[in-house]
Amino acid sequence: MKKLTLLILMVMALLAQPLSIHAEETTTPKTEVIYGLLDPNGNVKAVHVVNVYTESTILDYGDYRQLINLSSNDPITLNGDQIQGQTTTLPLYVQGTLNSTVLPWTITIRYFLDGTEVTPVNLAGKSGRLMITISVVPNAEANPTFAANMALQVGVTLDQHHATDIVSVNATLAQAAASTQLTYTVLPGKSLETAIEATINDFRMDAISLNGIRMAMSFDIDPSALTEQLSALSVAIADLDDGAQELLSGIQAIESGFTSYVNGLAQFEAGMAQLALSMGQLDSGALALSDGLNTLIEQNATLLGGALAIQQATFDAVNASLAGSGIPILTPENYVAILTGNEPLAAVKAQLDGAVGFTQGLEAYLDGVTQLALGAQGVSDGLAQVNAANQVLAQTATTLYQSAQQLSGAITQLRQGLAAYKKGTGQFEGETANLDERLNDEITAMIDEISGNGDPVQSFVSQKNTGITAVQFVLRTSAIELPKAEIPDDPEPVKRSFWEKLWDLLTGWFN
Numbered sequence: 001m002k003k004l005t006l007l008i009l010m011v012m013a014l015l016a017q018p019l020s021i022h023a024e025e026t027t028t029p030k031t032e033v034i035y036g037l038l039d040p041n042g043n044v045k046a047v048h049v050v051n052v053y054t055e056s057t058i059l060d061y062g063d064y065r066q067l068i069n070l071s072s073n074d075p076i077t078l079n080g081d082q083i084q085g086q087t088t089t090l091p092l093y094v095q096g097t098l099n100s101t102v103l104p105w106t107i108t109i110r111y112f113l114d115g116t117e118v119t120p121v122n123l124a125g126k127s128g129r130l131m132i133t134i135s136v137v138p139n140a141e142a143n144p145t146f147a148a149n150m151a152l153q154v155g156v157t158l159d160q161h162h163a164t165d166i167v168s169v170n171a172t173l174a175q176a177a178a179s180t181q182l183t184y185t186v187l188p189g190k191s192l193e194t195a196i197e198a199t200i201n202d203f204r205m206d207a208i209s210l211n212g213i214r215m216a217m218s219f220d221i222d223p224s225a226l227t228e229q230l231s232a233l234s235v236a237i238a239d240l241d242d243g244a245q246e247l248l249s250g251i252q253a254i255e256s257g258f259t260s261y262v263n264g265l266a267q268f269e270a271g272m273a274q275l276a277l278s279m280g281q282l283d284s285g286a287l288a289l290s291d292g293l294n295t296l297i298e299q300n301a302t303l304l305g306g307a308l309a310i311q312q313a314t315f316d317a318v319n320a321s322l323a324g325s326g327i328p329i330l331t332p333e334n335y336v337a338i339l340t341g342n343e344p345l346a347a348v349k350a351q352l353d354g355a356v357g358f359t360q361g362l363e364a365y366l367d368g369v370t371q372l373a374l375g376a377q378g379v380s381d382g383l384a385q386v387n388a389a390n391q392v393l394a395q396t397a398t399t400l401y402q403s404a405q406q407l408s409g410a411i412t413q414l415r416q417g418l419a420a421y422k423k424g425t426g427q428f429e430g431e432t433a434n435l436d437e438r439l440n441d442e443i444t445a446m447i448d449e450i451s452g453n454g455d456p457v458q459s460f461v462s463q464k465n466t467g468i469t470a471v472q473f474v475l476r477t478s479a480i481e482l483p484k485a486e487i488p489d490d491p492e493p494v495k496r497s498f499w500e501k502l503w504d505l506l507t508g509w510f511n
Helices: 002-023 144-149 222-277 279-297 298-320 336-337 344-386 390-431 435-453 498-510
Strands: 030-038 044-053 057-061 064-069 076-079 080-086 094-096 105-113 116-118 128-138 150-160 163-167 170-174 179-188 193-200 210-215 467-478
Touching: 064 076, 064 080, 105 210, 128 144, 128 150, 144 150, 150 163, 150 193, 150 467, 163 179, 179 193, 193 336, 222 298, 222 390, 279 344, 298 344, 336 344, 344 390
Parallel strands: 030 467
Antiparallel strands: 030 044, 044 094, 057 080, 064 094, 076 080, 105 116, 105 128, 128 193, 150 179, 150 210, 163 193, 170 179, 210 467
16 A cells, blocks of 8 residues: 555656646747627627737647637647647747637627617618617626727728718718718727617618727826926916905905995085085085095006906916917907806806906996096085085085995995905915826826726736737628528639638638
């Protein structure tokens, strides 16, 4: 028993040695082109793989039911899932038929004629209004790497002799001779749900093609230039916010003073009844009022200049932030037409609305002050004729008071508008904080959405395979056509060249 046990252990050790060496071997570098044969509804009928090897010693893996050497007569052996061989013909093309028919995408194609679903076999030769729905979604039963990293181009070709009035909202349409080509692009990890409508006559249709490739896009983006501009924009916005606060404080002081002034006008109006007894005092008061208003008018240009400077600073800051985006230079005259309906820039338009509204409100205020000064001057002049025109003077005082009330309301609205503008500049300043980092994140997310997850290239055929340089999918449905007439067998078939056989392999099996 001891000898038998020792013998068994020795045999097991000898058997284990080659397995250990084999486990360390690297498979032959190659590319894989996967050809999927689909029926017109998108169901998978067969999956073929053309392996392109670039080294003479072949070691590969795959669950094939058949292998064909397309390049030479060198023997290629299939033992279980292991493929081995030697060749002097490079590159070497070996075609295999997989046992599995699982693809990275689930494809569903349906056909409706005049609103009723029909089978493709019953659609050939028909006429009416046709709708084709196409659904392409990642297959949950497949390796998710391929759908997550590969873009899929879906192509539909319709013969204009058999299909007209073609409509599809999300397709790229092109005319090629007497055909209309509709192309759809499915980005990595995304799905496609679309429909094609057409008026058909004696209908037939070429195969629908679906080509999957790994996205390889080069983006030469230097975020530092944008970062510097955004930093300058942040500083400008902070300064703008500080200036808005100072201006708001000034308007609040004006509002408080003008409230007192309006209250004084109310008392002035009430005192008109005793005008006859206090002409001298009233004349002095009117003169002081006129002088005060003239002093106030002298500040009009300074206030208006400050408002216009803030308005220009606002437009300069916004234009600096939008530099290089393709948006024209914004001015108070054109910004509404340019930004209206542009949802991503709605906040920018709101800021510009506040700046322009503030300037316009201040102009209205200054105009009111001017009118008020003119009215005060009229009061002063009218005092000379007060004895003869006491009723007119009283009415003038009432009008002056009412005008002052209206002006006071305008100042209040101006203060409220500026307060809203100040709130907006504060929010704008907060939203632009760390804008450079957020921009980098957005750029990265946008590139990832287009180019996929960036996972390493894997073999579709077997996870045992290494050194895979590229994987490509070529999927085609069967064409929808009238039954072909039977052709008698040729008793002496013509011999075909290698390249003719290869072309038949890559194209003929789809029909």
